[in-house]
Amino acid sequence: MIALLRTAVPLFLAMIAGMVGSLVVTSVLGKHDTVTLAAFAVVTAVLNPATAAVQGALRGLGPFIAPYREDPAAAVPIVRDARWLSLATGLLGALAVICVPLLARSTGVPGEVVAEMGLLPYFLAVYLLVFASTGGASTILVALGRSRSVLWPTLVYGGVLSVLTAALVPSLGLTGVGLAWVISGAAAAATATYNVRRALGRPVGQARPRVGEIVRLAKVSIPLAGTVLTKFGVLGVVTFAASTTSTRDTAAHAVLTTLTGFIMLASLSIAQAAVPDMARASDTAQVRRVGRTAALLAVTGTLVGAGLLLGFGDRLLVLFSDDAAVRERVLSLLPLMLLSSMLDGAQAVQGFGLTALKQSSSSLGYFAVGYGLLVVAAVPVARTWGITGLWAAMAVANGLLVVLQGTGFHRHSAKVGRVLVG
Structure with a gap:
């Protein structure tokens, strides 16, 4: 650790x-x-x-x-x-x-x-x-x-x-x-x-x-780039859906999105740091042990960030908005945003783990399912339940990804030490 x-x-x-x-x-x-x-x-x-x-x-x-x-x-x-x-x-x-x-x-x-x-x-x-x-x-x-x-x-x-x-x-x-x-x-x-x-x-x-070797790299790298584009694209649709609500809620969504970016820094850095150790693992037990440690650290990092946000509360949000109503809305949604971020951090570790196993195409498929459902639901959910519903939907999508990515990582990691994953 x-x-x-x-x-x-x-x-x-x-x-x-x-x-x-x-x-x-x-x-x-x-x-x-x-x-x-x-x-x-x-x-x-x-x-x-x-x-x-x-x-x-x-x-x-x-x-x-x-x-x-x-x-x-x-x-x-x-x-x-x-x-x-x-x-x-x-x-x-x-x-x-x-x-x-x-x-x-x-x-x-x-x-x-x-x-x-x-x-x-x-x-x-x-x-x-x-x-x-x-x-x-x-x-x-x-x-x-x-x-x-x-x-x-x-x-x-x-x-x-x-x-x-x-x-x-x-x-x-x-x-x-x-x-x-x-x-x-x-x-x-x-x-x-x-x-x-x-x-x-x-x-x-x-x-x-070396065309053949470049293609081998591309089979892992391009799906990973596709995953990033999928996430950016779907979150853009979610932002559009949020803009169909009130001005206050649209501003609150923008602040929550910014805070999510900061919260996710710890999870992403840990997930990236774990890739070499997973790639060098000699057996299933070792690669899973690294994965568990990374997931634990990622969730812990999110909880530390959550503690800071909840502890400083309105004093910190003044940096993002002068509107008291917007700050109040953000504070009310902080627990839901932090839940979504914690799940997002956990699934990111599993996704990077699949990359370490050279199975990023599987991760792209899981994102197509999880975020595909989110993009379909975003506008109807925003019209019915506002940004509260949107952040709940994002938490559900990230929770689904935790299950899908975790299942995929468990299945592919079982091959480490027995067959060449490539």
């Missing part, structure tokens, strides 16, 4: 550092101009899931690298294969970001907001390609037992992004944000590449793509 925590804490801190940088950008833009902030929100509505999908695809690299912890240099060919795969997924994401103005016009976004975007989509597309060029550096470092090295690229990214945004936005607007994002992304990528080279003990170099 202690070893798992030592791996998870740097990941947790790295996630916080990344979120701080994004919060600074939003704050600076909000004070700069309302139309500018609206344009930024529209572009990042596509950038965020595109980035998450690339991250998801790169996380599938973990079980392929973990067996080489004692001989890192032998993993170099796999790292090269991962770079080709990440560049391909990054290119698709970059194309989606470039198309944001066209999509915005077709969906009725006001013309002044579309015009305000300017060159930002192109800058952010470049950033996404720079991010993809690292070939999953964070996943590689965690798999090789170098999780502390993951923190430095994120600190560089968050620090440079914050400083440059504050310096450039007053005179350049969204162009300044774009420049800040590209420069900070390049600085973080350079730091990550340096750390990977040190961890491997030799340069990665270049080589022709």
Whole structure:
């Protein structure tokens, strides 16, 4: 358990550092101009899931690298294969970001907001390609037992992004944000590449793509990216459903969603940290033991976050809303949100466990069932029971995923040590 925590804490801190940088950008833009902030929100509505999908695809690299912890240099060919795969997924994401103005016009976004975007989509597309060029550096470092090295690229990214945004936005607007994002992304990528080279003990170099090996990586990575996109898409539908209720409840839902993001950081960092240990497990008992420990830590992390939220209550919520009625609504729904988050954290551990066993396609199937039911129910539930019903529905969907992911993990982990899972 202690070893798992030592791996998870740097990941947790790295996630916080990344979120701080994004919060600074939003704050600076909000004070700069309302139309500018609206344009930024529209572009990042596509950038965020595109980035998450690339991250998801790169996380599938973990079980392929973990067996080489004692001989890192032998993993170099796999790292090269991962770079080709990440560049391909990054290119698709970059194309989606470039198309944001066209999509915005077709969906009725006001013309002044579309015009305000300017060159930002192109800058952010470049950033996404720079991010993809690292070939999953964070996943590689965690798999090789170098999780502390993951923190430095994120600190560089968050620090440079914050400083440059504050310096450039007053005179350049969204162009300044774009420049800040590209420069900070390049600085973080350079730091990550340096750390990977040190961890491997030799340069990665270049080589022709090994199509067969890239396909093997893709069979694990692409379903993982699909799972991320499914979750983003369905939660977007849930947010739309919440917007059909009252203004107060829509605002409360937005605050609850933000709080959920912070609560989930501990669970996600622990789930990622557990992947190498599961991938290196020699028998069923060992991989299940790691899974149980990770699930226990994930739930504990959620409970600690819940205690802080419930303890500080209204004093903390003042940071998110000046409306007392909104804060009161959030407080009344906190227990339901925390239940949903606890179940979500537990299912995330099981899902990452399936990735460690190279069975991420099973996890995608379970998400299609659990979140498929949620997307069908979201609007009718919101109309009948409001956001209380929506958060209850999310808790039920996450509870169903705990059962499905847990059953799948139990079934596939039974094969460890007896057959080659691949």
